[in-house]
Amino acid sequence: MNTEVKTNTRTALILTVMRIVTWVAFIGLMIKAGAILISYGVSCVNPEAARNLYMGLNLHTIRQINFWHYTLSVFFMIALSGMKTFVLFLVIKALSKVNLVNPFTIGVARILEKISYVLLGTWVIVMLNNVHAGWLLKRTGILQEEWTTEEFIFMAGIVFIISQVFKRGVEIQSENDLTV
Known part of the structure; x- marks a missing residue:
């Protein structure tokens, strides 16, 4: 009995720490996206701002060649x-919905499934970026960073599988509730 309480306390602590770390990462990525967006807006008015778009990122050459390719990048x-x-x-939503007494809920399963779909969409965006970067290299000789795609499709698959396990867990949990 004492080990069960200790495990629940440890698990609750781990979930709290994960929530905090996720919030920090969430805020950091929001700031990054906002900074890039604001820098882009400034560079539309002042083309020289494209030399240091975000943390030293220099897209001035693309901006000079074609504004629309710059915008797409x-x-x-x-x-x-x-x-x-x-x-x-x-x-963050999934972590806040986790209940240690009944961990398998349809709400968490749906959020996990949604995460897998967003990761799949992210993979598509990364693929389109890489196609655009390859096209830019062929047409203009500008070497643009290509992003790795494997991690997003892999994560999407794993999270989707986990969401299906959660759905099955919900079914088993509700069957057990009916038999008791």
Whole structure:
């Protein structure tokens, strides 16, 4: 009995720490997305601002060649940061809904499923960015950063599987409640 209380207390502590860490990351990514968006707005008025768009990121050459490709490059950065931020928001929601007495709830399962879909969408955005970066390299010789895609599709798959396990857990939990 004493070990069960100790485990529950430890698990509750871990969930609290994870919630705090997730909030910190969420706020950091919100700031990053906002900073890129504001820097982009400034660079639309003052093209020289594209030399230091965000933390030393220099997109001035792309800005000079074609404003729309510059806009598309910045859009991909904002979209990636925004989608990561949204995933963290959903994680915060999921962590706040976790109940240690009955951990399998349909609400958590739905949030996990939604996270997997957002991660899949993030993978699509990263793929489109990489296609655009390859096109820019061929047409203009500008080397633009390509992002890794594997991590997003892998995470989307794992989170989707976990959401399905949670759904099954909800079914088993409700069956057990009916038999008692």
